[in-house]
Amino acid sequence: MIRPLVLALAGMLLATLPTAARAQDVDVAKMQKQYEEKVAESWFTSNGFTDDYAVAKAKAVETGKPIFAYFSRSYAP
Amino acid sequence: MLSTEEFKAFSTEYVMFCHITTRIPGRADEDLLQKKGGTGFPYLVALDAHGDVIAKAKDRSVAGFRAMMESGAKFVAIQAKPEAERTLDDRVFVFLHDIEMEELDLAAAQAEAAKFEGLSPEQKAQVDGALLGLEIESLLPRTRDREEAKRLALVAGKRFSEMWAEGREPKDEAHIQPFFIVMLDYAESEKDAALFEKALAKLEATFGENPRAKGFFDAQKGRLAKLKAADDGGVEDHHEGDEGGEKDDH
Numbered sequence: 001m002i003r004p005l006v007l008a009l010a011g012m013l014l015a016t017l018p019t020a021a022r023a024q025d026v027d028v029a030k031m032q033k034q035y036e037e038k039v040a041e042s043w044f045t046s047n048g049f050t051d052d053y054a055v056a057k058a059k060a061v062e063t064g065k066p067i068f069a070y071f072s073r074s075y076a077p
Numbered sequence: 078m079l080s081t082e083e084f085k086a087f088s089t090e091y092v093m094f095c096h097i098t099t100r101i102p103g104r105a106d107e108d109l110l111q112k113k114g115g116t117g118f119p120y121l122v123a124l125d126a127h128g129d130v131i132a133k134a135k136d137r138s139v140a141g142f143r144a145m146m147e148s149g150a151k152f153v154a155i156q157a158k159p160e161a162e163r164t165l166d167d168r169v170f171v172f173l174h175d176i177e178m179e180e181l182d183l184a185a186a187q188a189e190a191a192k193f194e195g196l197s198p199e200q201k202a203q204v205d206g207a208l209l210g211l212e213i214e215s216l217l218p219r220t221r222d223r224e225e226a227k228r229l230a231l232v233a234g235k236r237f238s239e240m241w242a243e244g245r246e247p248k249d250e251a252h253i254q255p256f257f258i259v260m261l262d263y264a265e266s267e268k269d270a271a272l273f274e275k276a277l278a279k280l281e282a283t284f285g286e287n288p289r290a291k292g293f294f295d296a297q298k299g300r301l302a303k304l305k306a307a308d309d310g311g312v313e314d315h316h317e318g319d320e321g322g323e324k325d326d327h
Contacts, residue, residue: 028102035101042080043080043084047093049094050093050094051096060092067091067123067124071109071122072097073098
């Protein structure tokens with residue numbers, strides 16, 4: 001009796017794993033797309049923004065100018 | 078506003094950095110907002126070349142951004158001076174900056190302020206205003222327990238009403254708001270319609286033109302009308318929990 005139950009549970013688990021993995025893939029892909037859309041917006045591209053922190057600090061050292069830092073998010077409007 | 082010509086011109090004067098929280102697992106600097114003291118979006122600050130926060134935006138306009146960047150640059154320039162070369166104006170600027178950056182609590186700020194000698198009336202007003210702001214913040218409730226927060230707010234409201242009677246009141250919007258709002262609650266708890274009305278007038282003088290505050294002011298006028306009616310003996314005292322104030326029309 002136990003073995004069929006274990007097998008059934010294992011089967012259920014195996015059946016859900018690919019779905020869960022796909023869901024995570026979809027979420028990351030969606031987040032990546034949202035991020036790419038954000039940095040493609042005209043306010044970002046036309047005002048000399050970088051979203052690379054190390055690059056911003058290096059530019060500040062090179063130019064002697066302070067950094068205007070705008071913190072935003074791409075996962076929600 | 079980031080799409081305006083005015084902002085475009087501003088952007089040529091500084092290093093423009095936009096940090097984007099993406100929630101993509103493992104992404105570099107994903108937690109930078111928290112590391113720089115941000116708690117919500119958007120968060121706007123000036124950073125030096127090391128990435129340290131040197132100023133925070135007080136208002137979201139290009140003029141406000143420019144003031145923030147200039148304040149940050151001035152702070153960096155003063156920090157670069159040997160201590161002996163710093164003027165009184167420099168020291169007051171750094172004092173006010175440190176309070177704004179939340180690097181001084183009330184006790185530390187009072188100790189620093191006590192070292193100042195020969196302040197001009199304008200400098201003294203700035204220092205006193207900053208200390209008053211810290212004192213107000215230190216009295217405001219910091220608990221998630223709603224009942225305890227209510228109790229502490231009444232204690233703060235009582236203290237604020239005493240400070241006001243002594244001629245000490247905040248001049249900046251950030252402190253006018255909690256100072257007088259908490260006082261409203263205290264005045265209501267004491268059934269002091271006169272104090273409630275005076276505190277409400279102070280709030281209206283500062284925020285009355287703001288269309289988003291209309292609902293708030295309408296509600297406070299309702300509270301004031303009830304207090305006045307109770308003063309006149311026209312309405313029975315209401316009890317805690319009757320905040321809706323509506324009675325059945327029997």
